Amino acid sequence: MSFGQILSLVPEALWESIYMTIGSTALAYVIGLPLGFVLVVTAKDGIHPMRALNMVLGAVVNFLRSIPFVILLFFVTPLTRFIMGRAIGSEAAIVPLVISAFPFVARMVEQSAKEVDRGVVEASQAMGASNWQIITKVLLPEAKPSLLNGAAVSATTILGYSAMAGCFGGGGLGSVAINYGYQRYDFLVMFVMIIVNVVLVQALQESGTRGARLADKRIR
Amino acid sequence: MAMIELSHLSKTYGSGENAVHALDDVSLEIEQGEIFGIIGLSGAGKSTLVRCINLLETPTSGTVTVDGKTMTSLNGKALREARRNIGMIFQGFDLLMQRTALENVRFPLELAHVPKAEANERAKELLKTVGLEGREGAYPAQLSGGMKQRVAIARALASNPKVLLCDEATSALDPTTTESILELLKELNRTLGVTVVVITHEMRVVERICSRVAIIADSHIAEQGEVQEVFLHPQTEAAKKLVLPSRAGKLEGFAEAEARDAADPCRGELIRLAFDGMTTDRPVIADMILSCGAPVSIVYADTRSIEGKLYGHTVLQLPGDEATADKLKRWLRDQGISYTKEVQ
Incomplete structure (x- = not known):
């Protein structure tokens, strides 16, 4: 393929990758954000310890995180078909991506929320804050910069996974790299896709870091 | 209530x-x-x-x-x-x-x-x-x-x-x-x-x-x-430890000093004076030295103001000579200044 032809493949593939990544990340946060907070709140030293629930949720998260993504991709095919109506394509790839990403997101969120100074939580309790108020008015806003950093890390990780999904029926940069590059022994295609991917990761990471820095009032 | x-x-x-x-x-x-x-x-x-x-x-x-x-x-x-x-x-x-x-x-x-x-x-x-x-x-x-x-x-x-x-x-x-x-x-x-x-x-x-x-x-x-x-x-002991903050630290130092003092006839017993707000205004120690004509050394002193009045403790080392030491102690008693023998 000529370089022009390769470049003409980029826009659609790039859009699919962004679509899969942003869509999966958003959905992973819909599940992972509350889950992360539940893990923090119900922990032994949390504001509402619930030992059994915390252990069960922790075990589920660990279980899902320990399944390699390539295997999970095939393992959840029936579920994907049930939800999306088909198991092929970028939309379909979102199902395994979300399933594999939300436990990761939950741990990232848990980590961020744990960074909030215990003293501040205690001071809020002394002022008569309810647990819900502590979550919404203390933990969430105080952890915001760290959460934004975590979101950037999560999004880049999911982008990497989306490329893997691309190899097995999903769309995006990964699928172009495999189908046009690997299968047809066109090294240049792979190379271009890698470059585009690198640029995308840089952009995601940079916007996350920048957002976190802008949001953080601890820096003068 | x-x-x-x-x-x-x-x-x-x-x-x-x-x-x-x-x-x-x-x-x-x-x-x-x-x-x-x-x-x-x-x-x-x-x-x-x-x-x-x-x-x-x-x-x-x-x-x-x-x-x-x-x-x-x-x-x-x-x-x-x-x-x-x-x-x-x-x-x-x-x-x-x-x-x-x-x-x-x-x-x-x-x-x-x-x-x-x-x-x-x-x-x-x-x-x-x-x-x-x-x-x-x-x-x-x-x-x-x-x-x-x-x-x-x-x-x-x-x-x-x-x-x-x-x-x-x-x-x-x-x-x-x-x-x-x-x-x-x-x-x-x-x-x-x-x-x-x-x-x-x-x-x-x-x-x-x-x-x-x-x-x-x-x-x-x-x-x-x-x-x-x-x-x-x-x-109580706990209160003394807090209120007389040098006490804990002094114990070791004083033990050494005491061992040394036993051999040195110039160094005598240690007494602690407690000032209660009125006497701190007077140069008590200078008065004592002048009127008895005998030297003492100030081993430790701590005075402070509590609600506007001065309070404090001073530890003095009296001369080894017993007659002089008694003279000094008598002077203190005559002035109505209470002291206690500083013990380990």
Whole structure:
């Protein structure tokens, strides 16, 4: 393929990758954000310890995180078909991506929320804050910069996974790299896709870091 | 009736062999409008004690009553409501780092669902009270330690509490800033009538603002009473350790000195003079030396001002010659100055 032809493949593939990544990340946060907070709140030293629930949720998260993504991709095919109506394509790839990403997101969120100074939580309790108020008015806003950093890390990780999904029926940069590059022994295609991917990761990471820095009032 | 009443309070962490008794049968009464000090060395249980007052720690047994409400019988919403009547400030300030000074002060009002405009008005007013007018928009990271504590004080007062708990509130501040924060607390106590409980390990904090003090040691209240009384005539070993701070350090040094002195006829016994506010104004030691014509050496001296009067302790080493030593001691007795033989 000529370089022009390769470049003409980029826009659609790039859009699919962004679509899969942003869509999966958003959905992973819909599940992972509350889950992360539940893990923090119900922990032994949390504001509402619930030992059994915390252990069960922790075990589920660990279980899902320990399944390699390539295997999970095939393992959840029936579920994907049930939800999306088909198991092929970028939309379909979102199902395994979300399933594999939300436990990761939950741990990232848990980590961020744990960074909030215990003293501040205690001071809020002394002022008569309810647990819900502590979550919404203390933990969430105080952890915001760290959460934004975590979101950037999560999004880049999911982008990497989306490329893997691309190899097995999903769309995006990964699928172009495999189908046009690997299968047809066109090294240049792979190379271009890698470059585009690198640029995308840089952009995601940079916007996350920048957002976190802008949001953080601890820096003068 | 007392503003705060702690009755037979105990707090035990863990159980069985590993049980740690942080508080053991502590009873205290703190009157409305006073500034009450609770002093103790680290690990004595003072932090646990203050945190039991607003039930940040749940006592294992005993009752806590604040402003007529039995805190220990409350939970859930009722407890949260009652906590709004008790402001608290901390050693680490514990401000919300992502909120401005104004938003921090507004925070407890938000928790109580006070309308925003009204809350802003009140927060501005409070910042003015603590001397931070014009810094409403500053984030904690942009403020000095003293300013942060001022924001924390304003925040603690936002809900108009009857009681202000200060948990080592000045321990992270330099002496000048400590002084200004203590001055502020004293003024707030005077103008708002808020009852202040000060937890500290520093004598000077208690001396500076408290009217009464309890000394806590080994999870017990060792001694309590008027600050002057307790500091001038400490009864228990724990109190002496705190009030006469050089004592612990001096023991080793003095033991060495004593061994040396046994061989040296020029060095005699050690006596401790206690000044009680009036005699400190007189040059007692100089008078003594001049009228007896005998030298003494000052081994240790510590005087301080408590509520405007001077108090202090001085340890003197008398000459080895017994006749001279007796002469000096007689002079002291004649002047009505009490002394005790300093023993190890």
